[in-house]
Amino acid sequence: MQNAFGQPQSVLVLGGTSDIALAVTRRLVNDRTTTVVLAGRDDAALARSAEELRAHGATLVETVLFDAGDLSSAAPTIDAAFAAAGGSIDLVLVAVGLLGDQDKLDDDAQGTASLFSVNLTWPAAALAALRPRLIAQGTGHVAVFSSVAGVRVRRANFTYGSTKAGLDAFTQGYAESLRPSGVLVQIIRPGFVRTKMTEGMAEAPFTTDVDTAADTIVKGLSTKAPVVWSPSILKVVFMAMVHLPSVLWRRLPG
């Protein structure tokens, strides 16, 4: 059950090795969260994250394995996660995703299809499987990790960016569809964050570290804002960016 501050007691992380999602979950465990289900692909990494959360005070931490390349696993993964949590989940963080290497993806049909599966199709299917459960629960909160890279795509990472643009749009409609039930669905749009996913890459303007991003996101989760930007200034930055003529947009570094 969430409390008046929207602090959850149980959290499901789809993409249980995401640095940002884990940092957010650690903060939630420091507040009221006692049950966490981490779902992901890497057994050993999930186990390590689970141990860390137990050390922070979570009393029930379970892991569920899935491969986001296997679209038929979306619904069963949701089923397994709910069972592992004891039947109900207050907050679902959808943080499944890979960055991919644009240079390799440019001419790679298989790689492109695969990235779409992992970043967009699987999460959308999982959200669809989640929906009736949230309605039956009568309460719930979903936060989908999109990215500023989806707000306006760049040549440098347009395959990744477009999967995020798709997920972002899907989530907007999904949120509207759940409005009457009182279930809150938020879109998280982080800018460039220093994580293992972006290791070695050139930093963009308004880059933050994981802790700052997690602080901003946890704060956003306690509001009813449909979109949570991290850092929050990016909201205003991108209001301008989306209107920039292409001749200027394509010249931006990164």
Add this chain to the structure above:
Amino acid sequence: MTLGNQELLSGWGNTAPSTAWVTTPRSADEVVELLRSTKGPLIARGLGRSYGDAAQCAGGTVVSNRSLWHLSPIDPSTGLVTCGAGVSIDELLAVALPAGFFVPVTPGTRQVTVGGAIAADIHGKNHHVEGSFMNHVTSMTIATPVGPITVSAESDPPLFWATGGGMGLTGIVTQATIRLLPVESGYVSVDTERFDDLDSIMEAMYTGDANYRYSVAWVDCMTAGARMGRGVLTRGDHAPLEALSAKQRATPLAAPTGAKLSVPFTAPPGLLNKLSISAFNELWFRKAPTKRDGEIQSVGTFFHPLDGVSNWNRMHGPKGFLQYQFAVPDAHGDVVTRAIEVLSSAKVPSFLAVLKRFGPGDPGPLSFPIEGWTLALDVPLGPPQLPKVLDQLDQMVAEAGGRLYLAKDSRVSAELLRTMYPSLDSLNEVRRLIDPHGVLASDLSRRLELD
């Protein structure tokens, strides 16, 4: 009986809403049948004046008691009346007062059902003399999953006292017999005194409350420094006929009227803010007499000032607000001052604070009042430091052997709650007997891990 519609429900603070199937049974038999056949989770709901999530049930069933409405004639010699659990204090008073009786315990609003009054074991301005609601219930009928049971404090003390303050977790009360208080008039003779600081208010209450049936202080938490905790103490008793003016004596037992104003829609965010509230507090403080004795006030004015504006909770805007109310034993009265100071220095001062003394508590394992002090605070949601500050207050209250009021709570931790109510296990012993499959549960009971 079919279930009604799905509704999004919250408490009076408009926070943490959840969806449930709402049904309104029209008789005690229907309630019994519902409890016999349900798989749960299920909880009763009266007029929804709990501030938090006590009367809502995500994914489950909420049973409205409002059609459990009947009212026996009042026995003039004993003052006993039997009423359906859905009868509100307002409705009861409308019948009792013209007959020369007052409700033995009334909270700050008349919009509370008898069922709700029992579930929260409500208290009023007279707790220090007359205890809480359950002290005036001679018997009640509770619909439970194992059938209906009629109990008194003598016939079944564990079930009786577990139900008082039990937040609906021991069954659904369908009717109760209450002992009313005989009065000569509905007016109250009030002594008002203004104080410049908290210590003097508390001193006056400690030494003088025993002389009055009703006593409560409004405290200003918005001023800082030396003037913090200035306030207005109002104390009184029902006015005898000879104290009334000729005009008042013509209709001494007229029942209080309904709200004259209404807040028709949720106010924009920030309407009630530090500036507007500070201004209000200043006016309220200045308007109060430095000292005035024997003023005759109506029931509405003395007991239920907020009932004058219906849906006043909407003035807090879309974010909602929360109420924080704690009780601490006399030995730790300093927690009252420290709580106000902590909120003030964290820049989340309470908008409205009400201070009262409690007399001894009753045997209810989850009943809130204990002998000492109680402070009720209105806190606006929004400031990011608020959750941690309230956790800090919880710690202070728990360490002082105090507790929070579950009819107002919307965010305490399950762990600390357990510390605050050490007799929780006896509540669950009773629940295991009358609810073996654990169908009775609310958002509050699940949040606080009471199930």
